[in-house]
Amino acid sequence: MASIQQINGDYYGSKETLTETLPYIKKRDIYTVSINTFFGIADKELSLYNDAIYYYREAMKDCTDSITKQIPFSNIAVVYIQQKKYDDAITILESILNKVRNTKNTILSKARIKDNLGFAYFKKGLNDKGLSLMNEGLEMRKQDDDTYGSIESNLHLAEYYTKTDSKKANKHALEAYKTASKLNSIDERLEALALLMTNDVINNTKYARKFVLLNDSIIKIRNNYKNKFAKIKYDSKKEKDENQKLRLEKAENLVALKEAEKEKVILFSGIIATLISLVSLGLYLRKRYKHKTRLVEIKTAYNTETRIAKDIHDELANDVFNTITFTQTQSLENTNVKNNLIQKLDHIYNRVRGISRENNEIDTKANYAVNLKEMLSTYNSPPTNVSINNIEKVNWDAVDDVKKVAVHRVLQELMVNMKKHSQALVVVLKFESTANKILINYTDNGKGCQKDKIIKNGLQNMENRIRAIKGTIIFDTEPNKGFKVKITMPK
Structure with missing residues (x-):
């Protein structure tokens, strides 16, 4: 069930289902490998990267041989690339590259390892070496008829050529889009369209329309799926409860x-x-x-x-x-x-x-940063990607509890405002810390508004909270140019 939910993009629902399996675990075996791997995949897709690495490592503990361990090990390297820890990713991928057999039926294909290793090299700035490995990975996937794997290779190469050769970037992005369309792989189609919107100046409007239509469509489909899946689970439990209730009602009809x-x-x-x-x-x-x-x-x-x-x-x-x-x-x-x-x-x-x-109580103790990040991550959804950067680098233990509460409430109101009004696809929160100040920068690519028409209520409440802790908050917005907020507060 959790696997089906992930295929349909319901990662929070998948984690909930996986949690229901835990009471049935009697020993560590192939089932715990599978459960922890699915937990890792869900957290990776929800940008909870540290949690994803934890579950992949747990999966590795229960693998019975070196070959199966390579799969979660390789997944950790992919997460490191997302975290921009390119040296760590390269170390892992190089260590397993020579251990993977170059055969069509191997558990973990050498083509995938080469492609990810090349992508990590490119991200690190070693362009020539990265390009060579990514091209090798793509050719190997073509030889092995790995049609689905070729999508990832073409997306990586399209990103590589984005700043140097727009024609080649468009060629690879278009190839990825065609293959993803043929295989009905929605997320990869959206990723390819995003690259085409950026690189193809002539047709970017056409690709933008396709992106919006496809994104709106998949959101509706996935929401309908979530509702149907939840109803199936609810109806199953309801049926069991009603059967039990019917047995009791035979003796209780007079007082029903x-x-x-x-x-x-x-x-x-x-x-x-x-x-x-x-x-x-x-x-x-x-x-x-x-x-x-x-x-x-x-x-x-x-x-x-x-x-x-x-x-x-x-x-x-x-x-x-x-x-x-x-x-x-x-x-x-x-x-x-x-x-x-x-x-x-x-x-x-x-x-x-x-x-x-x-409006519930806020834990300002040791788990404050974890709880704050978890609260912000709940606003992740299929149409909106929330990115949270450097929250752990702030020494929250040195911050007064009143200020912690103010920050939590202000960011919560800011996210609620975004959810209700902005229609943003991307939201970025960046935390910075100096010797005596904490800086928080919020940016989204939503519809924005005129500065003189900012709706006060919630925003005025944010200003009052920040002023009360002797901080400053600046709102910056224009129609169709997103919404920006800069918060500065003393430690």
Whole structure:
């Protein structure tokens, strides 16, 4: 199931499914190799590179011979290339190159190793050596009829020629696009189109239109797939639960209606308690910042409470009212009505969880950087690629807890704003640290807006938070030129 989810681009769903396998592991064997390898692939695609390397190393521990160990070892080298650790990648790939047999049916093809090694050399700046190895890899793949592998070779060569020979770059990118289209390999088609948009000045508009149409199409397909897959899992669990419930109902028919009413009261009580908790959370947020500049903090807390109240009103009030009306006008003895009620309550519960997650307590201790990166990574999605650079290089232990909370909240509001308004395909966050300052640069390639028309609410809240810790925040945007934010704060 996890493999199928990865083929369809659902990497978060794949990790969730893989986690469900863990209780069934009785010993380390070929199954743990497979599980850890799939974990590594998912984290690599989600740009969680350190986690990917960890799982690949775990897979290597359970490999029974040197040949099978070469696969996760080679995967680690590919991750190192993504991390720009080219020397580490070259060391690994050279160490296994001579161990791989040059045969068509080998587990790990020599052509793939040569292509990745050449690409690493090129990225390091050794262009001649890199080009030679990438060409050798492509020829070997052609001889072995490795049609799918030739896509990667052509993409690497297209990137190599991008700055030196646009015709050759277009030739390889177009070849990769044609092969990927023939094999219905969507991600590789998008990568080839991105290169053609950059290199082919004459036809770049045509390729841009193709990219947008294809990207929109695959997002819809993959979202539909995720919903279908989730429904299959839900229906399976639901069927088991209903079978068990039917056995119990034979002895409880006389009190079934009263029990249903009791459950309804409990569920609605839980929802009301959650709403009260959210309001209390807003009051708590105002008190916690009380020792800072009074006027600025009151305004910040007020904006936070207002935002929470708006979320509750816009996202929950109507749904709760409609659900109450539904229970008053429908017979809960009807199975379809019961199922409909469960779906409505589940929908409300998920919305409450979303609001709570945006305003929950922040761990400012040793795991702060990990949790901050994980929060930012949750905004990765098929249309939006979020890149997080150098967050670990900041000495967060030396930063005051109040400042850590402010940074977490500001970046969270910034990502929510991006998700709602920017339509960005690429988001980059870069962290820098000097002797007495921390710098955070945010950039996206979204639709932007006029500087004098920046929507204040959330952005004003960010300004208040940063000013409260004696920092500065600068917004820079223009229509169709993306959105930039520069944050500077003292340690």
